[in-house]
Structure formats: structure tokens, C-alpha cells
Amino acid sequence: MDEGGGENVADDVLVRLCQKGDKNAFEHLVMRYQDKIFSVLYRVVKDRDVVRDLAQDVFINAFKSIQGFQGKSSFYTWLYQIAMHTGFNYLSLARVRTTTVYENGDLEKKLMDTPGGSGNWLEEGYMLHETAQAAVAAIEELPDEYKKVVILKEYEDMSYEEIAEVLNIPIGTVRSRLNRARKELRRNLKPLV
């Protein structure tokens, strides 16, 4: 951007400049969304050490394919789409590597990992902490299709419409997946809460 501060310029204007190869315009888009992309990647992969590298891949792939961005959805849901793809792709590769180690003992393992009632925690705080750990573990147990909608809804606070854009599915499907995911979560959490 050679004129104007850039930080108040709408995404679609910056995107059009990026499509002409404008570096400064892309710089603004990266700075605008980098923390959001870090956030969603972290909720997907849960590994601080890889988030930065994956986020780089997201932005680099975004710029390289920005010519194909038609503006039918908003830029940031398109960017999230790339992030979700990148994150889950990484997970599926990581799963292949660690399958034999964890198998399906994740839930039990996570629950055992929660800090014990050492006396420092107020009873209520400990309960909340334990419940939160259980909730995270329960999300982890969901099939990917459900996990995606739950992450976008619960962690990223997205609307049904935004989730539909990110995952490229109809709004009705978002709603039904989310509801089925919640039924399953509730079933899994039932003995714990």
C-alpha cells in the first residue's frame, strides 16, 4: 500500500492488490490475521512447537493461490479454510507416526495427566480444571468432521455461516454436524461431569 495506512483498508481491496503481486498489501493481511491463524492451528494440532511453521505454510499457500480467490466468500474464511486444511493434514500425518503409541487411550491418559488435588487448588477451581480437561479430551475423541465444527464454533466463536464458508459445506450440514457432535460430547462427558 503506497497510500493510506493500510490497517483500515478492507480485506477485498488488499486482496486485489495482492493479486497484482503487491507485497505491502500482503504484509497487512498477514499482520491482520496471523494471531487468528496461530490460534486456530493451535486448537487443531495442540503443539506449540509446530504452530509457527504451519502458520507460515498457511500464508505462503494463501499468497500463491490468491489468484484463484474469487471473492465469493470473505477472505478470512478462505484463509481459515487453508489453515484447517493445513492443520488437519499435519495431524493425519502425525497420526500415522504415533498411532501405535497412543491408540485410543487418549482420554484416560489426559485425565490421568490432570494435576491431582494437591491442596493448592480450591475445590471449585480444581473441578473446573478437571471438567475443562475432560471436555478437551472429549473433543479429541470426535471424528474429524465433528471436531472441525466444534473447534470453529467453540474456540473461534464463528457463526454457522462462517463455518459453512470455511468448511465449504451447507449451513444445514454445519448445524446437524454440530448438534450430533454435541450429543456425542455429552455422552462422552456424562460419566465425568
Added chain:
Amino acid sequence: MMDCGKMENFIFEFIDQSLGRRDGEMLSVHLRQCRDCQMKMEDLLRFRASIKFHKAMEPSPVADESFTFSVLDRLSKQGAFAPQPAVAGWIEKIHSAFTPYRVRWLAPAFAIMIFLLLPLSLFEKNGSNQGEVRVPSVVNIAKQTNPIPVQPVAVQQKLKKQSELDEYLMFHAQNASQSHIGYPVIYASY
């Protein structure tokens, strides 16, 4: 008992704050008489509270100061950007010499400082006459290099150029210093 399956969808919509007023009234009537649905509602609210708690207790990492630069650098090395005009290219080079970007405002700020300090060193110094009004540098330079009395028009032109340059540098300083806190509107819209 009323249709609990239908009420379950109302509960989901309530949780997502998308339940209409009429449906909300139906749900609240149902909840008063159905223990199962009450528990469903409580479980889901507790789940949501747990996630909020988890988000607060275990915040996601944020981009470090050099993140943007490394993304742009990787793309630059792959020749992904359009070539920049010569002048812009030089500004960019000076600019990126001051990476990470959080301190990049130093470059233009430094330039402005030099422009502001330079005239001071060129002030006419008549040690014996301290009360004398100091003359700005441009006039001073003109006096030193030009034996003929200063042409007011030429001075004006020079000053004009100087102020344009200052404005230009100011803009870039502002642009660079603001850009790293430029997370506007979009966050509020979630």
C-alpha cells in the same frame, strides 16, 4: 411429555444464541417440566464454560515479531511478488533493514531526527551575541554558499521541498509504526 427431540434442537439454538423469541418461550415452558432437558441444557452450558476456561488457562501462542517478515522473505525469495519501482524498492530495503517489523519505525524516525538535528549544527554561532535570533539552516546555507543576498523565492522552494520530504517521511513512520497494531474491525465482528 412434549417432544424432547424438538426441544433438543431448541437447546442447541439457545446455546448458539440463534433461538427465536417464540421458540425460546416454548423451551422455557418445557424446561420447567422436563428434568431430562434441563440436564441436557446444563451439560451443554457446562461444556461451553469448560472450553472458555480452557481458552483462558491455555491461551494459544501468538505470532512473534519476526513472523510477518519471515513469511514475506520466503515469498520474496521465491519471486512471488511483483517487482517494485526503483524508489519504493530502496525505501523497502532501508525499511526491512530494521527488522523485526516492530522496530521498523526506527528507520523513518531516525531519518526525521537527522532532518531535525541537522539544522541545529548549522545555526549561525556568534558567541558574543547570544540574544541574536537564530536563522534556520536553509537560509543559513544559502548565506554561506551564496555571496548575493538570499532569493526569497528560492528559499521558499527549498523549504517547500523540505516540508514535502518531511511529510513523506512522517507518513512512512506512521504507516510503519501503526501497522503492527493494525488489528481492526474484524475482531469485533466475531
